[in-house]
Amino acid sequence: MAESKRQSIAGKIATPKGGPNKDAIDGDSMLYKAVGARIKITCAPHNNVLEGTLFTTCSVTNAIAINTAPAPPNPSAPLSSQPGDYHIIPFAHILSFELIGAGERATASGPGFDGALPPIQKVDLAAIRAREEHTIREMKKKDAQKGKGVSKEAQDIFDAVSRLLPTRWADAQIVVNDAVLINPPYTVDNLAAPAGKEQSVAQVRKILENHYQRKKNAGSRAPVATPIAPRKGG
Structure with missing residues (x-):
């Protein structure tokens, strides 16, 4: 059942052939909407494959952050208890991505990092x-x-x-x-x-x-x- 659900979710996201560029990753992009979900991503220049939780996407720095630490063994455990092993990847290095698991999100939240769990706080620029x-x-x-x-x-x-x-x-x-x-x-x-x-x-x-x-x-x-x-x- 879990495997069929995973395949069903993955099938809803088309893997980009050329990889998303910085202009394509915005509030309407699939990668932006996948914040908080488990994804598999292929990166240039050596076709490295990373699998983990998409922590955030940022159109200011033109990069994403992915947490490749294993998910908690207890499926009901909150993502805030998940250990961190973060990787920063520029948009230009993303060759392809695949959604492999739904993410935990705040109730009645829209796409993007505003509803991600654990929540992402705003940067205090001052x-x-x-x-x-x-x-x-x-x-x-x-x-x-x-x-x-x-x-x-x-x-x-x-x-x-x-x-x-x-x-x-x-x-x-x-x-x-x-x-x-x-x-x-x-x-x-x-x-x-x-x-x-x-x-x-x-x-x-x-x-x-x-x-x-x-x-x-x-x-x-x-x-x-x-x-x-x-x-x-x-």
Whole structure:
């Protein structure tokens, strides 16, 4: 009975000979109306065959999403309990498709993803734009923390100071607290600041002294010998 029903459903959908294109897949297309159903789809360029639940079709990205995870063993189990193994396929790669099983849909819903189960929520474009803008700001901030055309030692000094005080680059100079300049070659003797900023100079001097002291201590440590295991057989 189940097999005859499957054949009956499949027979109602004609397999496109040339495959649907992006202009043909719209609200009236068979593939759009099959959202939520089990389908078998053949894809270019290697005639790969995927079988699963059609999750959605999108005329904006010109692609479909199909969940190839096996259906729940209990036929009455909701699709929301179905595990996910999703594949995104561009319309242009679809060679043919076949409807092999009716899908679960919301009561009195029309075709397409509006009635699909589990429901597909709308994308919050404002949140996506805000996240994009935040990411761009963070990338610009990180880029500003990298000196242009400076040595690794200069960058190490900048990083050491910036961990404790507001620091930025001004060409090859390091500007601390918008007051103290650390000029090349970035030693304690290369600090400059306007009158009245003696406290800021003292802070920066202390940070530089600690940085160079740690570097000196690291260079004076004796290397640790790595023990060599005895050779087998003497």
